[in-house]
Amino acid sequence: MGHAREVDAARRRFLRHGREAVAPGVVRPAVLASWERARGLDVGRLTPAVRALPEGPRAVAAQRVADRVHARDPDLDATVLVVDGDGTVLVRRDGDAALAEILDALRVVPGCAHGEHVVGTTAAAIALHEGVAAAVEGPEHLHPALGVLAGAAAPVDPGDLAVVVVRHAEDGAVRDLPLARALAREIADEDAAARRGRILAVHDALAAAAAEGASWVVATDGDDLVLGAGARRLPPADQQVLADLALAGLALESPDDPYHVDLPSGGCAEVAVREIRCEDRLVGCVVGGWPAVDEHSRREAEGRRRQGSHVAPTSRRDFAADVRGAGPAERAHAEARVRANRDLLTPSLRARQELAANLGQRRHQVLVGEAGVGKRTLAVEQFVRLHRDGTVTVVDTDASDDGARAAEPLERLVHRPPARPHLVVLRGLQGVTPLSARRLDEHLGLLLARSPNVVVVACLDTTSVDASRPYGLLLRHFHETVRVPALRHRADELADIALSVLRAIGGGRSLRLSHQVIRVLEGYAWPGNINELEDVLRYVVARKPVGVIQAPDLPALCFTSRPRLTMLETAQADAIIQALYEARGNRYQAAAMLGIARSSLYRKIDAFGISYIA
Numbered sequence: 001m002g003h004a005r006e007v008d009a010a011r012r013r014f015l016r017h018g019r020e021a022v023a024p025g026v027v028r029p030a031v032l033a034s035w036e037r038a039r040g041l042d043v044g045r046l047t048p049a050v051r052a053l054p055e056g057p058r059a060v061a062a063q064r065v066a067d068r069v070h071a072r073d074p075d076l077d078a079t080v081l082v083v084d085g086d087g088t089v090l091v092r093r094d095g096d097a098a099l100a101e102i103l104d105a106l107r108v109v110p111g112c113a114h115g116e117h118v119v120g121t122t123a124a125a126i127a128l129h130e131g132v133a134a135a136v137e138g139p140e141h142l143h144p145a146l147g148v149l150a151g152a153a154a155p156v157d158p159g160d161l162a163v164v165v166v167r168h169a170e171d172g173a174v175r176d177l178p179l180a181r182a183l184a185r186e187i188a189d190e191d192a193a194a195r196r197g198r199i200l201a202v203h204d205a206l207a208a209a210a211a212e213g214a215s216w217v218v219a220t221d222g223d224d225l226v227l228g229a230g231a232r233r234l235p236p237a238d239q240q241v242l243a244d245l246a247l248a249g250l251a252l253e254s255p256d257d258p259y260h261v262d263l264p265s266g267g268c269a270e271v272a273v274r275e276i277r278c279e280d281r282l283v284g285c286v287v288g289g290w291p292a293v294d295e296h297s298r299r300e301a302e303g304r305r306r307q308g309s310h311v312a313p314t315s316r317r318d319f320a321a322d323v324r325g326a327g328p329a330e331r332a333h334a335e336a337r338v339r340a341n342r343d344l345l346t347p348s349l350r351a352r353q354e355l356a357a358n359l360g361q362r363r364h365q366v367l368v369g370e371a372g373v374g375k376r377t378l379a380v381e382q383f384v385r386l387h388r389d390g391t392v393t394v395v396d397t398d399a400s401d402d403g404a405r406a407a408e409p410l411e412r413l414v415h416r417p418p419a420r421p422h423l424v425v426l427r428g429l430q431g432v433t434p435l436s437a438r439r440l441d442e443h444l445g446l447l448l449a450r451s452p453n454v455v456v457v458a459c460l461d462t463t464s465v466d467a468s469r470p471y472g473l474l475l476r477h478f479h480e481t482v483r484v485p486a487l488r489h490r491a492d493e494l495a496d497i498a499l500s501v502l503r504a505i506g507g508g509r510s511l512r513l514s515h516q517v518i519r520v521l522e523g524y525a526w527p528g529n530i531n532e533l534e535d536v537l538r539y540v541v542a543r544k545p546v547g548v549i550q551a552p553d554l555p556a557l558c559f560t561s562r563p564r565l566t567m568l569e570t571a572q573a574d575a576i577i578q579a580l581y582e583a584r585g586n587r588y589q590a591a592a593m594l595g596i597a598r599s600s601l602y603r604k605i606d607a608f609g610i611s612y613i614a
Contacts, residue, residue, distance in 0.1 A: 008139035008147070011035070015043060015142075030130060031140045034121040037129075038142050040405055041120045046145045048112040048119055051088045052538065054507040057198070058161060059090055061190040065183060066093045078176065079103060080183065081164040082156075083124045087115030090161075099168060106145060108166075119143050123151035123173065124162040131159055133177050133184075138169035152176035154184040156191075163187065201278040202226060205286040209274070214288030216269070218242040219276065221284040222250055222503070231289075237264035242271070242287050248499070249273040249285035260292060268292035282510040346596060347485040347568070348493055354482045355457075356382045359423075364448070364456040364477055366429075369484035371461040372531035374497075376425050378484060379457040383423040390421035397426050397440060406436060410443035417451035426458040429471045437470040444477050487526040487533065489568055491607050492600045494522050497530065501537050509546050516551045522607060524558050573608040576601065580610070 006026050013021035014035055022032060053059070062082040069080050070093060079099055082091040089110050094100040108114065116125035120142030126134040133154040139147050150173035153164040163183040165176035198221055206219040210228055217228035218239070225243055234242075241263060258272040269289045276284035358365045359382055367375040380392055393413065397406045410424070424447075432440065447454055458478060460471070467475060487494065495518045502511055526532055536555060544553050575594065583589035591601040604610075 004138050011139055011142065027140070030126050030134060031121060031136065034116060034126050034129070035142050038116050038120040041142060043120075043143055046106060046119060046143060048087075048107050048114050050111055051086065051113050052505055052507075053088075053090060053111050054084070056507055057194050058156075058187075058191050059507065061194055062091050062156075062161065062163075062187050065187045065190055066091045069093060069183065070095050077167075078171075079166040081108070081124075081166060082187070083114070083162050083164060085128055085160045086113050087118065087122065087124060088113040099166070102148060102168070103166070106149075119146065122146070122164075123153035124164050127153035127155050127162045127164075128159055131155055133181050135173040135177055137173050152180045154180035156184045157188045161187065197278050198283040199224075201276050202284045202286070205274070205276045205284065209272075209286050209288035212288065213290070214272070215290040216242060217286065217288050218246050219284060219286040220246045220250070221276075222247070235265045238267075240264075242289060245271060245273060246285045246287045249275065249287065250282065250503075261289070346492065346600070347483075348490045351482055351484050352378065352382065354480070355379065356386065358480050358482070359383050359386055359455055359457075362452070362455045363479040364458075365480040365482055366458045366460055366465065366475070366478050367482050367484055368460045368462060368465060370463065370486045370529055372529035373484050373486055374530045375459040375484050376427055377530075379425055379459070380423065383421075383455070387421040387423075390423060391418060392423045392425065394425045394427060397428050397432050397436065404439065406432075407439045407443045410440070410447050413454065414443060414446045414450060417447075418453050420453060422451070422454045424454055424456045426456065426474075428461065429458045429474070430460050430462050430469065432470050432474075434470045434473075437473045441473050441477075444474065448477060485568075487529040488524075491522050491603050494518070498533060498537065501530070501534050502541070505534065505538055505541055509541075511541065511544075511546060512548045514548050514550050517549050517554065519606075520551050520554060520558050522603065569608065572604065573610060576604060576608070576610060 010022045010026045018039070019032065019036055027035070066080050066082060070076055077096040077099070079095060080091075080093045081089055083089050089108060089112055092103070092108070092110055094103075103109070114122055114124075116122065116129070121136060121140065123134055123136040126136060133152070135150070135152045137150040141147050141149065148169050149166055150169045150171060151164050151166045152173040152175075153162045154177070155162050161184075163180050165173070165180050165183075167173060167176065202219045202221050202224075203226065206217050206226055206228060209217045209219075210230075214228075214230075216231040216234060218231050219226045220243070225246070227239065231239060231242060241261065245261070255273075258270045261269045261271050263269055268291070270292050271287055271289040274286050274288075275282055276286055355365070355367070355378060359379075367379060369375055376394065380394075383390060383392065393409050395406055395409050413422070413424070426440070444456065448456070456477065458471075458474065465475070465481060466472070487497070490497070495513070498513060498518070498521055502513065521533075528535070536558060539555055540549055540553050576590070579590040579593045580587070583593060587601055587605075588598060591598045594601065
């Protein structure tokens with residue numbers, strides 16, 4: 001009890017005066033380091049964040065192990081928790097009713113995030129940060145509300161989960177460290193066994209498709225891709241098409257019968273997409289393909305379907321022949337027109353290309369766009385694609401008025417410059433105050449001077465850059481400005497974005513989007529951008545946790561009419577109409593003149609309501 005009083009007094013001094021007020025040896029180094037990481041915590045109230053519960057294979061393994069704990073030891077008067085890297089409680093199994101009431105009052109319940117940055121020091125936070133089992137008792141919790149608890153935690157390998165055995169502070173936690181380690185190993189073994197089962201199911205499906213006579217077979221579990229011997233002999237572009245079909249089959253409703261696919265190499269294929277299930281769970285998808293029969297007639301039928309009364313020649317045509325045969329001036333003019341049309345009609349592709357080029361040359365840049373368009377996600381995605389061994393630091397620049405918390409990550413990088421490529425993302429730059437801007441400017445200048453491996457991307461939730469705002473002080477550190485288009489200007493990507501969001505919030509459940517749903521999503525204006533799309537899909541998943549999502553499952557707002565065309569959409573529609581007139585209604589030729597894919601042209605014609613031009 002005497003030591004507990006000393007730790008409680010040290011905690012109070014730390015909250016008032018910082019680390020310098022804590023005498024050496026009173027608080028364990030791991031706990032003191034956690035206090036330092038959680039410094040600035042609001043101890044006036046306990047406000048855990050609410051998160052969606054994942055239902056992936058690891059979560060299922062954790063539930064199975066937790067269910068067996070009290071069945072094996074009915075006298076265990078402790079609560080067993082499984083939390084993820086953010087401190088979100090995934091599983092909770094109680095062994096004592098009084099302790100359960102305390103945990104309910106503290107909102108230590110599934111779906112609430114008790115991360116170190118939210119509620120301060122916990123056993124799970126230390127275990128996940130240090131990578132070893134750890135115990136935290138009573139006043140060692142930085143937040144006083146958690147002082148009634150004692151917890152022993154052990155990380156699950158790999159360390160994105162932790163098992164916590166919780167008791168009342170009077171009972172102590174150190175004695176539960178062996179139990180926490182044993183449960184962590186048990187979850188890891190269960191997950192590994194399930195992973196082996198999923199891999200075997202994917203390989204069995206691959207072999208079965210090949211045995212049925214498919215010339216090319218591709219299978220995936222969502223993470224790894226397996227190609228059969230025939231598929232490995234295809235050109236890389238054709239392999240990518242089959243791989244995309246396999247990945248799409250995990251979330252999209254696929255036809256039961258084989259269907260026709262045009263390959264980038266110029267050939268045609270018949271493909272059949274089949275789900276792979278293991279223990280009644282969707283674990284992957286397999287695509288079997290073979291060369292199409294009577295290719296000429298299939299192309300002619302496709303031409304009739306696409307063109308209506310106008311039937312374009314169905315053989316492959318070289319639309320660049322006129323460009324190559326023209327003089328230098330005419331050829332340069334035609335190529336410039338194609339480039340201009342491509343930039344106009346695919347602004348998101350242009351933004352990705354510019355961002356990737358700047359990251360590759362280590363040029364610091366500002367991403368400008370409406371709130372919620374995915375600027376941070378786009379920057380991290382392109383950086384990881386370029387630098388597989390790189391690391392990322394995300395800084396919330398409007399976290400405080402004086403900028404002290406925002407400058408801490410930059411200060412750490414200044415004192416310990418990264419040896420590998422490192423991306424720093426400054427979020428919410430439009431909200432910085434003058435004082436915060438000066439702090440960030442000072443640390444950013446030192447960081448860029450000392451570390452050539454750092455590249456900085458700033459995210460502005462605005463449609464234009466205003467150098468008179470406080471963030472204008474920081475613009476001298478950046479070389480480029482890249483504009484990220486709103487979601488309503490990214491109709492070509494909307495289906496892929498929706499599928500990615502659905503996988504993230506679906507927790508591995510068997511959820512797919514019907515083609516009708518995708519058309520409805522493409523017709524909505526999305527004023528809230530990707531954040532609004534996430535809210536819509538969360539609404540749908542909450543009401544339809546499994547199966548194929550149909551149009552009636554969407555909220556009513558998705559069926560509201562699109563507002564009048566914006567300036568960008570008007571310019572895009574004018575370019576498409578002009579190309580269709582010049583091509584005399586031939587959409588194949590118009591797509592080539594515009595420098596975009598035919599599928600993109602069809603989507604934009606439908607989205608803009610362009611009438612048939614013959």
